Every structure is written in structure tokens, then in C-alpha cells.
Amino acid sequence: MAELILQDIRKSYGNAEVLKGISRRIADGTFFTLLGPSGCGKTTLLRIIAGFVSPTQGAVHFNKEDITRVSPHHRGVGMVFQDYALFPDKNVFDNVAYGLRARKLSSKEVQRKVPEYLEKVGLSGLGSRLPAEMSGGQRQRVALARALVIEPRVLLMDEPLSNLDASLRVQMRDVIRSLQLETRTTTIFVTHDQEEALAMSDEIAVMKNGRIDQCGAPTDVYRNPQTAYVSRFVGSANLLPAEFLAHGEGGMDRYRVQGTLVAGRTMDVAKNGRYMMVARPENITIRMKNSEPVDGELEGRIASLQFQGYRTSFHVVLKSGEDLHVETVGEAETSALGRGDNVIVSIGEKCLFVPEASA
Numbered sequence: 001m002a003e004l005i006l007q008d009i010r011k012s013y014g015n016a017e018v019l020k021g022i023s024r025r026i027a028d029g030t031f032f033t034l035l036g037p038s039g040c041g042k043t044t045l046l047r048i049i050a051g052f053v054s055p056t057q058g059a060v061h062f063n064k065e066d067i068t069r070v071s072p073h074h075r076g077v078g079m080v081f082q083d084y085a086l087f088p089d090k091n092v093f094d095n096v097a098y099g100l101r102a103r104k105l106s107s108k109e110v111q112r113k114v115p116e117y118l119e120k121v122g123l124s125g126l127g128s129r130l131p132a133e134m135s136g137g138q139r140q141r142v143a144l145a146r147a148l149v150i151e152p153r154v155l156l157m158d159e160p161l162s163n164l165d166a167s168l169r170v171q172m173r174d175v176i177r178s179l180q181l182e183t184r185t186t187t188i189f190v191t192h193d194q195e196e197a198l199a200m201s202d203e204i205a206v207m208k209n210g211r212i213d214q215c216g217a218p219t220d221v222y223r224n225p226q227t228a229y230v231s232r233f234v235g236s237a238n239l240l241p242a243e244f245l246a247h248g249e250g251g252m253d254r255y256r257v258q259g260t261l262v263a264g265r266t267m268d269v270a271k272n273g274r275y276m277m278v279a280r281p282e283n284i285t286i287r288m289k290n291s292e293p294v295d296g297e298l299e300g301r302i303a304s305l306q307f308q309g310y311r312t313s314f315h316v317v318l319k320s321g322e323d324l325h326v327e328t329v330g331e332a333e334t335s336a337l338g339r340g341d342n343v344i345v346s347i348g349e350k351c352l353f354v355p356e357a358s359a
Ligand SMILES: Nc1ncnc2c1ncn2[C@@H]1O[C@H](COP(=O)(O)OP(=O)(O)OP(=O)(O)O)[C@@H](O)[C@H]1O
Pocket: 013, 018, 036, 037, 038, 039, 040, 041, 042, 043, 044, 045, 192
């Protein structure tokens, strides 16, 4: 169990700085996710925490201990990789027992702990199987048991679900999260899948080009993106250019968007004065055009729609030519709408305004 502190971590390869000063305190027991597109530095940061890569600058602390120069196997970390990395010629029991034997635990302890952890991951009784005789999901459970059985101070997971098919991936999210909650192991989880990050984490760090762009609880990052980048990367967002008009009461500032007046919160001051409106698809309402638009409303046409049971997804092309993604839940008001219909969309008060430069 450990609190993890990252102090101004920088990493360069030749002239390329791939981590540009990452500082973060991760409380003991937190499920902390590094989320970002390919190449933003997630794996490099994870490998620095594991000890496989040395930072060019900065320090890593577990609790009060500076472990920056401690070798990987003395850090007390458990690792789970995308490709499972099991020993193919060892059976499940021996794979899980590996870390315990390396730590010179008595065979009695090994005989007690391995079945305990196999049970935790739902693999009781499968100890004698070889990895080749198991499914992808089962192999990942073995890898998880192997990482947790040593009771690591920190559990590190690098895209552990990306080799699994979609339904198994969703199922394994639950397995991992439940185990983490049970063991309360501080966990650093790397993914480029925003849905996974939202579903599993206590905290998400959204990374961009070697930096953390925003960090917070899933609901906070989703509801209060500080930048256009975060709004696009976490969840789906409509972004439209906006002109600031005036500060309003209760933090509801007024903007002009596509010729209409819209009120919403300003997330950060734009140094160049240029803003973008961010509107989540579920915060926009849509109706048939049977009257002229008023403030906060825009006119458009349904280019396409997808009925998805409890919700319907609309692609609307505004008069200006901009695209808008709208989602409605339930059928009552929108079931009469069809492709090609002229509609009025209403931007709700949950829209936000972010600096354009951060796009
Ligand atoms: N050993 C290395 N030598 C040189 N450049 C490297 C090395 N390892 C990583 N990089 C570069 O550092 C940058 C960050 O890589 P990293 O693997 O951390 O990204 P990532 O966010 O994990 O991406 P992915 O999701 O594709 O794994 C990339 O531009 C990568 O090419």
C-alpha cells in the first residue's frame, strides 16, 4: 500500500522530450488512470514508475521513500501487460507462484496464497492448466492474480484489456475494479479508451504531448472539461466558435454562437479572446421546426439518425453548415422526426465555453 508522488518527471530521448514535467500526488488506494492518445507518453510514465526507464529529471516516491534509483524488483510493484506476459511452459499455479518464490516465501505460504488469489480472480481449480489452454480473458485473470499475489505497494496496468473482445473487456473492467476495491491497492492504469477510464477510475489524468492536460474524478472531467482537447477526448462533444458578450449572474456568461445568444459557464479565460462552445450531445434538445428559433436555438436539418432503443442519435447539419451530434433518451417527443426534417435544436444551459487556442 502506498501513496505515490511524482515530482516534475521529465524524459527525453535524444532531442525529443516525451514527458515534460509531470507532478502528481496519488493517494493510497486510488485507482488512477493515465488516458491519452497514442504517443502522449502514458507507457513511458508507467515504466518510469515501474523502474524499467529512468527519468531524465524528477523523482518518484512511494510513501516517503524516494525510489527513483531503486531497481524494479525492489520497488514492490505488480505489473499487468496487454499481452499477459505469462510463462508459456509453466502452469497457472506456477505462474501465480512465481513472484512469491522469487521472494523466498515458504512452500506452505505459496500453497496457501496461490489458491486464495486464483479464487479472487474466479479461476479456482484451474491451477494445473497451461496458459495455451485458456481463453484470453482467463489469461488476463492469471496475470492479474500473479501481479496481486505479491501484495504490491502499487499495481501498474498497461492497456490490460485491449487484446480482449468487446464484451469480455466490459466484464473484465468489473473484475479488475472489484479486486482493486477489495485489496485497496494503489493502481495506475494506462488506456486510450475513454469509456474504460470513465467506468473504472477514481481519478483520470488526461495526457497530451507529454503533459497532464487535466486531472480529476471521472464525473468532473466529463462535466467540467477545462480545454477543448479534454472535452473531445473524454466523451463526445460538439464544439462551435463562440464570441464572448458579457459576464452574467451566477457564472452564466453570455456568448453569441452562430448568431444566437447562449449562456453558460466559462471554464478558462482565453488569452486571445477567442472561445469555443462545448455542448454534450445529451444536453441539446431537438424538435420539429414549427416556429422560428428564439435565443439559444439554432435551425438545421436532420442528415441522419440512428434509433438505438432507449436513445436516438441524430446528426444535424446547421444552417451554417456545421455538424451537430444530438442524443435523446426515450421516444415521446422525437419519434416523429426523420431524415431530412427541418428542426430546431436548443442549446441547454449545461454548455461550457473554453479557450479556442486549447483545441
Ligand atoms: N526507447 C525509446 N526511444 C525513443 N523514443 C521512444 C522510446 N520509447 C518511447 N519513445 C517515444 O516516446 C513517445 C511516447 O511514447 P509512449 O509509449 O510513452 O506513448 P503512449 O502514450 O504509451 O502511446 P501508446 O498508446 O501508443 O503506447 C513516443 O513518441 C515514442 O515514440
